[in-house]
Every structure is written in C-alpha cells, then in structure tokens.
Amino acid sequence: MTRFVLTKIFHAIITFVLSGIVIFFGVRMLPGDPALAMAGEEATPERLDAIRADLGLDQPLIVQFLKFLGDIITGDLGESTRTGLAVTEMIATTLPVTLWLSLYAIIVAVIVGITLGMVAERFRGKWPELGSNFIALLGLSVPNFWLGLLAIMGLAVILGWFPASGYVDVLSDPIRGIYYLTLPAVILGTSLAAVITRQTRASMIESMGTDYVRMARAKGLSRPRVLFRYGLRNSLIVLVTIIGLQLGGLISGAVVTERIFALPGLGKLTLDAVFSRDYPVIQAVVLVITASYILINLAVDILYSVINPQIRVSEDAS
Amino acid sequence: MKKRITAVLASVVLMAGCTPVQPLGEPPERPDVKSVNADPGAFEDGGDLVMALSSEPDRLDPTTSSSLYTRYVMQTMCQKLYDIDANGDITPMLATALPDISEDGKTVRIPVKDGVRFADGTDFDAEAVKTTIERGLNLEESSRSAELGPINDVTAVDDHTLEVTFDEPFAPFTAALADRAGMIMSPTALDKAGENFGDHPVCVGPFKFEKRIAQTSIKVVKDANYYDADKVHLDSITYQIMSDANIRAANIRSGDVQVADTISPQDVDALKEESGIGILQSNSLGYQGLTVNLGFGDNPENFETPLGQDPKVRKALSMAIDRKALVNTVFNGWFSPACSGISPDSPFATAASNACVDYDPEAAKKLLEDAGVDLPLKVNMKVSNTQDTLRFAQAVQAATKEAGFDITVQPMEYTALLDAQDRGDYELLQLGWSGRVDPHGNLYTFHYPGAGNNVTGVDDDKLSNLLTRASEATDMDERKKLYGEASQRTGELNSIIYLYRQKNLTAFTDNVSGIDVFSDGVVHLSEAGFLKKDAQ
Numbered sequence: 001m002t003r004f005v006l007t008k009i010f011h012a013i014i015t016f017v018l019s020g021i022v023i024f025f026g027v028r029m030l031p032g033d034p035a036l037a038m039a040g041e042e043a044t045p046e047r048l049d050a051i052r053a054d055l056g057l058d059q060p061l062i063v064q065f066l067k068f069l070g071d072i073i074t075g076d077l078g079e080s081t082r083t084g085l086a087v088t089e090m091i092a093t094t095l096p097v098t099l100w101l102s103l104y105a106i107i108v109a110v111i112v113g114i115t116l117g118m119v120a121e122r123f124r125g126k127w128p129e130l131g132s133n134f135i136a137l138l139g140l141s142v143p144n145f146w147l148g149l150l151a152i153m154g155l156a157v158i159l160g161w162f163p164a165s166g167y168v169d170v171l172s173d174p175i176r177g178i179y180y181l182t183l184p185a186v187i188l189g190t191s192l193a194a195v196i197t198r199q200t201r202a203s204m205i206e207s208m209g210t211d212y213v214r215m216a217r218a219k220g221l222s223r224p225r226v227l228f229r230y231g232l233r234n235s236l237i238v239l240v241t242i243i244g245l246q247l248g249g250l251i252s253g254a255v256v257t258e259r260i261f262a263l264p265g266l267g268k269l270t271l272d273a274v275f276s277r278d279y280p281v282i283q284a285v286v287l288v289i290t291a292s293y294i295l296i297n298l299a300v301d302i303l304y305s306v307i308n309p310q311i312r313v314s315e316d317a318s
Numbered sequence: 319m320k321k322r323i324t325a326v327l328a329s330v331v332l333m334a335g336c337t338p339v340q341p342l343g344e345p346p347e348r349p350d351v352k353s354v355n356a357d358p359g360a361f362e363d364g365g366d367l368v369m370a371l372s373s374e375p376d377r378l379d380p381t382t383s384s385s386l387y388t389r390y391v392m393q394t395m396c397q398k399l400y401d402i403d404a405n406g407d408i409t410p411m412l413a414t415a416l417p418d419i420s421e422d423g424k425t426v427r428i429p430v431k432d433g434v435r436f437a438d439g440t441d442f443d444a445e446a447v448k449t450t451i452e453r454g455l456n457l458e459e460s461s462r463s464a465e466l467g468p469i470n471d472v473t474a475v476d477d478h479t480l481e482v483t484f485d486e487p488f489a490p491f492t493a494a495l496a497d498r499a500g501m502i503m504s505p506t507a508l509d510k511a512g513e514n515f516g517d518h519p520v521c522v523g524p525f526k527f528e529k530r531i532a533q534t535s536i537k538v539v540k541d542a543n544y545y546d547a548d549k550v551h552l553d554s555i556t557y558q559i560m561s562d563a564n565i566r567a568a569n570i571r572s573g574d575v576q577v578a579d580t581i582s583p584q585d586v587d588a589l590k591e592e593s594g595i596g597i598l599q600s601n602s603l604g605y606q607g608l609t610v611n612l613g614f615g616d617n618p619e620n621f622e623t624p625l626g627q628d629p630k631v632r633k634a635l636s637m638a639i640d641r642k643a644l645v646n647t648v649f650n651g652w653f654s655p656a657c658s659g660i661s662p663d664s665p666f667a668t669a670a671s672n673a674c675v676d677y678d679p680e681a682a683k684k685l686l687e688d689a690g691v692d693l694p695l696k697v698n699m700k701v702s703n704t705q706d707t708l709r710f711a712q713a714v715q716a717a718t719k720e721a722g723f724d725i726t727v728q729p730m731e732y733t734a735l736l737d738a739q740d741r742g743d744y745e746l747l748q749l750g751w752s753g754r755v756d757p758h759g760n761l762y763t764f765h766y767p768g769a770g771n772n773v774t775g776v777d778d779d780k781l782s783n784l785l786t787r788a789s790e791a792t793d794m795d796e797r798k799k800l801y802g803e804a805s806q807r808t809g810e811l812n813s814i815i816y817l818y819r820q821k822n823l824t825a826f827t828d829n830v831s832g833i834d835v836f837s838d839g840v841v842h843l844s845e846a847g848f849l850k851k852d853a854q
Contacts, residue, residue: 032733036740038376039461040384041752043740044770050458083532084377084516090532149564157571164572165560262370262560262569264534272374272533272561277733281532 005302012298019290024068027282028061034081034277055081055279068283078280080273087284090269095288097265100170101257102250104181105189106243113193114239117200118227121208132197139194144253148187148260155183165262184261188253192246199242203235244300248293348652348821350663352404352600356831360853361551367830367846370560370569370578374533379516380501381453384461386752389498389840390579391536391557395437396521398500399428399447400492402755406603406665406837408496412442412522414478416492423487423792424470428480428495435543436504437526444474449505451482459513464770465494465759467789487790489797493756497838524550524844534559551832551847567825570595576830576848579841581823582706583652589825598824598835601663603760604753605656608635608699608714608746608815614775615742621775623745624691631695632812633675634685638721639714640677645818648710652823656816658805659751659760663837665794666757670802675809682721694724700738701748703729711748714817739773750820755838757801758789765808776813829854 035051036043052058056067071077077087120132156164162183170177204227207213213230217223255267262268266285273281375388380396383389401411410416412434418427434442451472454462467488473481482491494500507520519527524546525538539554540547558575560566566578567585571592581589581597590597610632611621624631641655657674660667686695701711708729715725725746730738738744751771754760762785763769767777781804788800808814822839832846 032731032737033740036736037733038384040376040736041386041771043384043736044464047459047461047770048740054459080532082374082376083530084379084514085530085532093531094533149568152565152568152572156574157568160572164569164574165558165565166574259562260565262534262558262565264531269533272559275731275733276374 001305004305008298008301012294015294016291019294020069020072020287021065023283023286023290024065025061027279027286028064030274030277032277034279037277038081051081072287077284080278080281082273082276082278082281087280090281091266091284091288094264094266094269096169097167097263098251098254098258098267100177101181101185101188101254101263101265102247104178104185105192105250106247107189108185109189109192109196110243112189113196114200114232116193116197117204118232120197120201121204121231122227124205129201132201136194136197139190139197142190144187144191144256145260147190148184148257151183151187152260167263184257184263187260188250188257191253192243192250195242195246196239199239200232200235203238204231207231207234241300241304244296244303247296251289251292346651348599350600351598352836353834354596354598354826354831355834356849356853360831360849361847362850363551363847364553365848366554366556367552367577367843367848368556368558368575369841369843370566370575371557372561372563372566372578372580374559374561375536375557377516378519378527378530378536380450380498380503380519380521381457381462382459382516383498386839389838391538392498392501392519392521393523393840393842394525394538394555394844395519395523395527396501396503397523398496398498399430399502400496400500402496402836402838404834404836406663406755408492408755411496412447412500412502413495419792423489423790424484426482426484426491427475428482430478430480431545432478434522434545436507436520436522437541437543438504438507438520439543440504440506442502442522443477444480445477446505447480447502448472448474449508450502451480451499453503453508454499457513462494462499464763465490465497465499467491467494487792489789489792490756490758493754493759496755525552525555528554549845551845552843555843555846570825570827573827573829575827577824577826577833577841577843577846579822579824581825583649583821583823584706586652586823586825587650594828596826596828598822598826598833598841599652600822600835600837600839601654601661602753602820602822602839603661603664603755603837604751604839605659605661605760605816605819606710606748606750607656607817608748609739609744609774610813610815611742611745611747612775612813614773617743620742620745623697624689624695625697625745628689628691629811630685630689631691632815633810634682634689634721635697635718635723636675636809636812636815637678637682637685638718638723639815639817640717641674641817642677644710644713644717648713649706649818653818653820656819658808658816659764659814660757660801660805661753661819661837664755664757666798666801668798668802671805673806673809679721686722693722694719695722696724696726697746698726698728698744699746699748700728700730700735700744702732702735704732707748714748742773742775748817752839753837757797758785761785761801761804761808762789764814765804774813776811778807778811781807781811 035048038051039047116132120129123129152164156162166180168176168180208231216226216230255271258265258267270285371387373387375391376383376385398411399413400408403409412431414429430444454460454466468485470483470485475481504520508515524544526541528537528539530536536557540550563582569575570578589595611626613621645653645655658671660671662672701707711727715727739747763771765776765781766785784800784804788797791797822835824835824841826833829849831849834842
C-alpha cells in the first residue's frame with residue numbers, strides 16, 4: 001500500500017512539473033501582447049517598451065521561465081500586470097469563493113441526483129422514472145450559461161426570490177452567504193446532478209437485482225430498508241469515484257457560472273486575466289487549478305484502491 | 319395531410335431564416351439626455367449605490383492608467399483641475415478659473431482653490447499640483463507625458479498659483495488637465511507609496527478609496543475632508559465589474575445594481591420601455607472606423623495593395639459605405655454616422671469637420687475602374703469578435719459588394735487585434751477611439767508621422783502642417799478653422815475611413831438621481847443619491 005501511494009505521489013509531482021512547463025509556454029503562445037493590452041489606447045512605442053521592461057518581457061524566454069520557476073518555489077507569484085495587485089492576494093480572495101460555490105454545488109448535486117436516481121429505480125417503467133430520466137437528460141444537455149440566464153430572468157428579475165449577482169462571505173454571514181450562493185450553486189450543480197442521477201439509477205438497478213438483495217427481501221425486510229441499506233450503500237462506492245472525477249469539471253464549470261453571476265471567484269479571475277493577457281495571473285490561477293485537479297485525482301486513486309484493493313494489486317503487479 | 323402541414327411549417331421556418339436584412343427607415347429622434355437630477359430635498363442621505371462597470375479598470379493611478387473605465391472610478395476620488403460640462407466646454411474644478419495664457423502662448427498660469435484638503439487630511443496647494451504634473455512628465459511608465467505637451471518648466475508661484483512654461487505654445491494643455499493628467503494626487507501619499515500609489519490612491523474628491531477586489535469590485539466611501547461635502551448624499555459607491563451586457567441589463571432589471579454603463583443598442587429599446595428604469599444617452603467624442611495600412615510594419619504584402627497605395631481606391635471604399643443605413647440597420651438607429659475625427663458635439667465642430675462623403679456605389683465603382691484594379695477587389699479586414707462588431711463588419715462586407723469590393727472578414731479576439739494593429743500586420747482593420755475633449759487628441763496622434771497611434775503610416779505634409787498649426791494656435795476660431803481643414807484632408811487621404819459614432823448609453827433605476835454622463839463618456843456619480851420614497 002505504501003509503495004502504491006508513494007508511486008502515485010511521485011506521478012502527481014511529475015505531472016505538476018510538466019503542467020507548469022506547458023502553462024508557461026502555452027500562455028506565451030497566446031496571440032496578443034500583454035504590454036499592449038495594458039497600455040490600451042494610450043500605447044506609444046516608448047510606453048510599450050517601458051511596460052515590457054517592467055514586466056521582464058524584454059528578457060529571453062528561458063530567463064523568464066527560470067524566474068517563473070524561482071517564483072513558484074519561493075511562493076512569490078508576482079503582481080498583476082493590469083491592476084498591480086499581488087497575485088497571491090488575488091488568489092487568496094477568490095479561491096474561497098470558488099471552493100464554497102463548488103462545495104455547495106456538490107451538496108445540491110448529491111441530494112438531487114441520489115433522490116432522482118432512487119425515484120427512477122423505485123418506479124421503474126412508470127412516469128416518475130421517465131420524469132427523472134428527462135430531467136437528467138436536460139441537466140446534461142442544457143449549457144450552464146443558458147440555464148444561468150434563464151434563472152436570473154425568472155427567479156431574480158421576474159420573481160425577485162434571489163439576487164441576480166453579488167457575494168457575501170459565507171463565514172462572516174452564513175445565512176446571507178448561502179442565500180447569495182444558492183442560485184449559482186444550483187446552476188453549477190445541474191450537470192453533476194444529472195450524472196449522479198443516471199449513475200445512481202444504473203447501480204441501484206444492478207444492486208437491487210443481486211442475490212443478496214433478493215435474500216434480504218425474502219427474509220421479509222421492508223422495501224425502504226433494503227433500498228437504503230443494501231441498494232444505496234453498495235451504489236455509493238461507485239458514486240464516490242464518479243463525484244471525485246467530476247470535481248475538476250465543477251471548477252471549469254465555475255468559470256462560466258461565476259461570470260454570469262458576477263461572483264468574485266477563481267473562474268472569473270481566470271477568464272478576465274486571459275482577456276487582458278495578464279501573464280502572472282493566468283499562470284498562477286491555472287497552476288492552482290491544475291494542482292487541485294492533480295490532488296483530487298490522487299485522492300480518488302488512493303480512495304479507490306482502499307475501496308477496491310484489486311486495483312492496487314493489479315497496478316503493483318504491472 | 320400531416321406531411322403537408324410539416325412542409326408548410328418547414329417553409330415558414332426557412333423563409334423566416336432567409337428574410338434579407340432590410341435597412342430600417344429613419345430612426346426616431348433621440349436627443350441627448352445627459353443628466354438626471356432631483357431637487358436637493360428629494361434625496362435620502364446615505365446608502366451604498368452599486369454601479370455595474372462593463373470592464374475592469376486598470377491601475378488606479380492617474381499617471382499610469384490607460385483604461386477608459388479607470389476614469390469612471392477615479393472621477394469620484396480624484397478631482398481634476400478642470401472638467402467638462404454638459405455642452406462639452408471646459409470648466410474649472412480644482413482650479414478657480416480658466417488658465418491665463420501669455421501672448422506668445424508659452425506661459426500658462428493656473429489659479430487653484432484655497433481651503434481644500436486631500437483625503438489624507440493634508441493641504442491641497444500649487445506645490446501639490448506641480449508634483450502631480452512633474453510626475454506625469456517624468457515617471458518612466460507615465461501615459462501622460464505626451465498629453466502634457468512640450469513643457470519646459472513647472473513652478474508654484476505661490477500657494478495658489480501654478481505657472482507652466484512651454485518650449486512651443488500647446489493649446490491642448492487645458493483639455494489634458496480636464497482628464498487624468500489634471501487629477502491631483504496627495505504628495506504625502508505619493509512619497510509613501512511611490513509607484514504603488516494606485517493600490518491606495520489619495521486625492522481630493524467627494525469619495526475616498528476603501529478597497530478593491532481584483533476583477534470584481536472597487537468600493538469608495540464618503541470623504542469627510544471633501545470641501546463640498548454638503549452635496550454628497552451617498553455613504554459609499556461600489557463599482558461591480560460585469561463584463562457581459564446581458565448580465566448588466568438583468569441586474570438593472572432586478573434592482574441589484576442602480577446604474578450600468580455601456581448598454582447594448584440591442585437591449586436599450588427594451589429597457590427604455592420598462593417601468594422603473596431610465597436611460598441616459600450622450601453622443602461620444604470618439605469614433606469607430608476602418609484603419610488602412612498605408613505602409614506600416616514589416617510585411618509589404620499588407621500595404622503594397624491597391625487599397626494601401628492608391629487614395630482613389632480608399633475613397634471608393636469610403637463612398638461605397640452607406641453609413642446611415644448601416645448604422646440604422648445594425649444598431650437600431652442608436653449610433654450616428656461619422657466622417658471625421660471631430661464629433662459634431664465638440665465645441666470645435668464646424669461645417670467642414672461635419673461634412674460627409676456622399677454614398678454613391680456607382681461612382682465608387684467608376685473610381686475603382688479608373689484606378690485600374692481588377693474587380694472585384696479582394697480586401698482582408700480584421701475585426702474584433704464581439705457580436706455588435708461582427709454584425710457591422712458583415713453588413714459592410716455585403717454593402718460594398720455592389721461597388722466592386724470583395725471583403726473577407728477576419729474576426730480576432732480584441733487583444734490579438736490590437737497587437738496586429740500595433741505591428742502593422744493588417745491590410746484593413748476595424749477599431750475605434752474613445753475620444754478626447756480636444757481634437758488634438760483625436761487627430762494628431764493618428765495622422766502625424768511617427769506619433770504614438772499613427773499605425774497607418776500616413777505621412778502627408780499638408781495634414782502634418784495643419785495639425786501642428788492647430789496645436790500651437792491659441793485662438794479658438796483659428797483652431798476650429800484649422801481642424802476643419804485637417805478633417806477635409808483626412809477625408810481625402812482616407813488612411814482612417816470614419817464610419818460611426820457610438821452613444822454612451824447608461825441605464826439607471828428610478829430610485830436614484832444626480833447622475834451625469836457628458837460627452838467624454840464618464841459616468842459622474844459624485845452627487846448621486848437614493849431618493850425618498852415619495853420622490854420616486
């Protein structure tokens with residue numbers, strides 16, 4: 001087990017370093033000049049040169065790359081070229097927003113997804129199953145931005161039940177914080193809820209058809225008890241893995257959701273930084289997102305090997 | 319029967335999809351509405367007003383800032399020596415009168431206010447003005463140095479009089495002081511913060527800087543040190559960055575924000591009809607146009623073309639565009655045609671600068687034939703990939719076919735387009751300019767050889783001479799005449815083919831008042847406030 005975990009951690013580190021290289025050179029391959037994006041209308045050759053020198057963009061690429069590596073190691077991610085604010089500070093203020101949003105979205109998705117999946121299994125061949133399948137299909141196929149706009153128009157503008165934008169820190173004012181995050185979290189959680197619905201339905205059908213469930217029912221256990229104790233419990237193993245793998249998708253989905261609801265999160269920060277060619281911010285944010293992907297995958301791999309030791313054995317053997 | 323109904327329905331859908339774009343009739347009259355102002359007694363003091371900003375301001379430093387949106391935020395925190403009024407005329411703000419200019423035009427004296435304090439409690443005086451202007455001239459990263467002109471020396475004659483001497487007369491100086499170059503910064507704060515002044519700007523203003531959350535919001539709070547604090551109604555203003563026009567419109571509708579800038583012409587008619595929402599509209603001092611590469615950059619393929627080399631071909635392109643019809647069709651008549659770099663709303667506008675080339679596709683085609691080019695003439699046009707710009711570019715593409723042009727539209731992301739322009743990597747390109755109060759800022763930098771924004775490579779002695787004389791003349795009528803002649807010359811050279819002028823469209827909810835949007839496009843919220851219930 002220790003060898004397996006150490007190997008996985010080593011792989012994660014290698015992936016992170018390679019990602020760093022790709023991010024650095026990938027950002028520099030973007031068309032457009034950050035100095036020009038910064039100077040905008042008032043761009044004069046002298047001002048552009050001054051900005052380039054200030055940002056170190058007049059240095060050879062390899063020098064810039066070495067500085068980038070040095071900065072990562074020392075934890076100094078530099079300043080935003082557009083606003084002059086410290087990048088670490090920008091990430092520190094935006095990351096919690098995305099984390100709260102993602103956590104809330106997962107909770108919504110798990111509750112809605114498992115409920116709908118169980119309903120589908122319980123009423124197989126009847127209209128509740130059709131309804132559940134239809135909702136799952138909608139959730140998978142309707143894009144976030146469209147659903148978000150509809151939600152804003154319907155629930156914020158017409159009915160006025162939720163705010164159309166804004167964010168309140170969840171820790172300083174939990175009730176208002178949750179209220180402000182509800183609409184975005186529901187929108188962000190929709191596609192994950194759809195995936196969970198389908199997965200729950202499929203694994204419940206499988207579990208409920210097994211011999212031990214038939215045995216449990218033959219023993220006279222009530223249907224709800226069989227459903228929760230044997231059906232759902234066994235399905236959860238698969239669900240944990242699915243949810244883990246979908247977390248990365250949530251972070252990228254947050255880019256769109258945060259933009260629509262003007263939430264001050266990492267997603268919005270990334271998108272705006274790309275548009276203004278803010279190299280230090282793009283690099284830092286993409287690194288943070290990459291690191292979280294890698295960590296989530298590492299955790300899922302380890303968790304999965306704990307749940308299903310066969311995985312560990314087969315990988316060790318290979 | 320079922321098949322027949324399906325066929326009919328399908329035809330209807332197809333026909334609806336294929337309906338040609340028809341030019342609209344004359345748009346309704348849309349007179350400017352630049353302000354909404356209630357009686358002083360109608361205001362409910364206090365509260366936080368939220369304004370949706372369409373783009374993130376850059377550094378909050380008047381010396382280095384280059385974003386239009388920074389002006390929105392700065393104007394509540396950093397008052398200028400001068401400002402413009404609803405008519406576009408320059409009026410004193412922190413100065414007490416318009417500058418006193420010597421007869422040779424080389425010495426300018428500016429009297430400044432007494433009894434004024436910066437947000438940090440220190441005194442505002444001529445020495446502080448001198449510090450600010452010198453920073454604008456000397457800071458390496460300054461965006462202001464060119465705007466300030468050929469300054470020789472800056473002196474604080476006494477506490478309340480500043481004297482600036484120039485190597486050559488420079489008439490646009492006063493207008494520059496009505497923009498960011500004239501925002502006076504606290505010398506104490508500058509000493510403390512240096513280049514990082516923008517992290518926590520300190521100036522004279524109704525509001526002072528409170529906090530900034532990157533890419534998200536900027537908050538300013540009422541400044542107790544402000545000399546005219548009685549006129550300030552709000553406790554604070556939060557500028558919330560919302561780059562999507564639909565989202566800004568939705569937030570105005572829901573009441574989550576009270577003011578929103580840059581409303582799309584596609585949304586404005588619907589918003590105008592809704593109760594509880596008002597629209598401010600003012601013509602822009604800027605323009606949108608086609609930039610032609612006449613010889614700029616390293617790639618001759620971009621300019622050794624009939625368009626780049628022959629003024630007749632450029633004139634043909636200008637004549638082939640029915641500006642009025644296109645603007646009406648694409649922007650629902652909200653924007654207006656443009657044929658020069660001087661807005662008809664500018665105090666410098668004359669019949670000569672307002673004159674427009676006739677739309678005449680037949681004559682345009684004849685010009686092309688005279689120029690001896692093979693028809694249709696293939697032209698590559700780079701444009702920004704925003705929805706409104708693409709619609710306009712496609713309309714230009716379709717409209718110029720008749721005159722013999724075959725334009726390929728190449729959409730690019732805005733930053734990449736700016737880069738292509740700066741490197742001269744284009745044949746024809748569509749971009750605009752947000753506009754300056756003084757025509758110098760709209761013409762000289764684009765048409766004078768080697769000037770900062772001369773990305774077309776135009777080099778014309780007659781035009782250069784007119785622009786130099788206009789910047790050195792001190793008499794208003796003389797300047798108007800010279801800029802009129804310069805506009806005529808730009809219309810002959812067509813290095814920039816002026817197309818249309820946007821309107822500054824700002825939406826507000828009717829529970830607030832005291833908002834102004836003048837022709838420089840800046841939304842003024844300094845005297846804004848919430849209204850009492852019975853006043854709404």
